[in-house]
Amino acid sequence: MRPAIRTKSLIALAAVMAGSGGGCFFGGREAPDIKSADPALKIPAIKSAVDRKDMSVVGALIKDLESDDPAVRFYAIQGLQRLTGETFGYEYYAEADHRMPALQQWQQWFSRSEESVARGGEPEPMRARTDPGATTQP
Amino acid sequence: MSNAQAQKVHNISLRIQSDAADVPAARHAIESFYQSHGFDKQACEDVGLCLNEALANIIRHAYKEQPSRPIQIDAALSPDSELTIRIRDWGNGVNPAALPPTPAANDPLTPGGLGMICLRQMMDIVVFTPQPDGMLLEMKRKKRSPEPQNQQASAT
């Protein structure tokens, strides 16, 4: 039976990244960057931000739901689910037009959240941040 | 187990051609290698799948489906049960991890997207290092409980 949780040492990973003379890895010479167009830099940044529960990346992750790279979409929606408890039914593997309704829900949710914060209120309420059925970390 | 045996690094090397029909044989060989050193079935299967995905990307993207191009596979197991697979190709230097998006593609799981997901989920480190004449991919997976079993059992 597959193990329930696979834990990955991000500290060890960061040490390897710092010492790596390699090209495009989970980093390589360049630091992970959630805004990078290179999935090799973007994806470890997503993982790291989600592990830190860094809510400031939510906007960037919602943009990544539009990526043409299904791997980027996979990690973006996993991250959003872990941070917010929501998916709005987004399916990373679906065709673009099928993903659109859920994407629009994410964008509307994010707009409401930003407006609320701008008015000095609380961000859009989120469901409890549980990981129902999560068997692997992104 | 003697100290020397405990420190031994185990290796296997294969050279195949860029033919999808030859990928299963390479996969089985690497899975058998790690299984013979005590890795549990699940770990061997994960590694085999990652090798498959990496080779598929080389055949599809680095060699653009050209047959009879070389691919070198080296698999190693360190004394602390970290496994490393290095795959060298002499293709167009494309890094499948950084492929530009192909908006026209109908396949929702391109480009190599699901294969990349598998690599990132199952391996701890995935490094693409461009070479002057191709690409070197190195994948590492650190020891995860309960693998492997034989080394502990045979310790004296």
Add this chain to the structure above:
Amino acid sequence: MTQPIRPSNAKVNSELVPATRVEGDAVLVTVRGEIDLHNSPELRNALLEMLNQRQPKRLILNLAQVPYMDSSAIAVLVEALQKLRKIGGKLYLTNLQPRVKGLLEIARLDTIFVLAATDDEALKK
């Protein structure tokens, strides 16, 4: 993988797809062998041609004899699922071996198909 369907490659009752039968609005297809980059195009052609011809409401794939699939094989299943959805159909996978189920779980695709232990169970769903 925007390849056209090549009917000449889509063999009915081939080694890869040794059996196909119809039960009501369901088409049951037996798949056999390891499915990877080498032969997933053949599976794709077989499934898409069958979907075009029969437009089933239910496609049930018996994977009891499939010990291994790679991402290209999973992509074929996802493509078949999407084609079925467009005609209001469903895709069932039966008799999954643990390795194949594990791959679907890793890719978070295990819930998009209807999984069943047997063909009969799928037919009853």
